[in-house]
Each structure stands twice: as C-alpha cells, then as structure tokens.
Amino acid sequence: MSDQRPRRSRSPVTPATRMLASAGISYTVHAYHHDAQTTDYGAEAAAELCVDPGRLFKTLVCETGGGMVVAVVPVAGRLDTKALAAQLGVKTVDLAQPSAATRSTGYVVGGISPIGQRSRLPTVLDASALDHELIMVSAGRRGLQVELAPADLLRATAGSSAWIAR
DSSP states (O other), rough: OOOOOOOOOOOOOOHHHHHHHHTTOOOEEEEOOOTOOOOOOOHHHHHHHHHOOTTEEEEEEEEEESSSEEEEEEEEEBHHHHHHHHHHTTTOOOOOOOOHHHHHHHHOSSSSSSSOOOSSOOOEGGGGGGGGSOEEEEEETEEEEEEOOOOHHHHHOEEEOOBBBB
C-alpha cells in the first residue's frame, strides 16, 4: 500500500485570483505558453486558448490629466479614446506609459489585470462584454487569463460599462 496522496492541481495565485476568491466570485483560470518574443499579448492569448477575440478583453491603463483609469476592451477592437473621455467627463484620454501602468497596477505590461491592482483605478468595461455570458481578462500574469461573467468583473472592479471600443 502506498502512502502517496493524490496531488491537487493548483491554480496559479495572483492578486487578481486572490481578490476574486476572497470576494466569492466564480471564475476559471486558463493558462497558456507565452512566447517571450510576442508583444501582441491579446492576439496570442486568443490564438493559444482558441477563444473568439471578441470574448477576450485587454486591459489598457490610461491617463486623463487628472489621474489614471482602466479601459477594458475586446482584443478584436480598439479603444475609442474620445468615447472614454466622454464617459469620464474629461477632455482627453491617452494610453499611459508602460512604466506608469506597471507602477500603478503592480502588474507587468501584457499581464495587467483589471482586478486586484495595487491601486484600484476607475474601470470602464466596453459594453460589448455584456453580450457574452463569460469573458476573459488577464489574471495578472502573461500566459494567464481568468474567465468570469461580465457582471462579476464589474462587481470586482467597482466598474461601469459603456461603448468605449470601435
């Protein structure tokens, strides 16, 4: 008779997954091999996980002149900075410098999650997410995505939704 116990498969723990678990939000983690040569992180994740790029969302950290915000838009789309600025009631919105995004969120570029950031930033999720039962966003590490309901993402981030992608 063997004393070996069956091993449990552990999900990687990141600030995002830790926050979701502590909030009692249901989610599934999906890992894939990240190619260090790739800089189109969203397209890579969609291809590696065989997920419709309209259901996989990228996290973009933006500057408004008065602070930083997070825009969550489909990998298949682009951020409409004018629509985001209008939603926030500010004049302009620009993408943050990668170093500023990393410093503010605590995540590396290509692995920035809208969830569990070092400093909770105002978050706007593109309204197209609400057309899906489940969406995917970064789990806080390159090569790691978390799948959850859009309403749960909004709850986890205290975010809002608006048409901010084109």
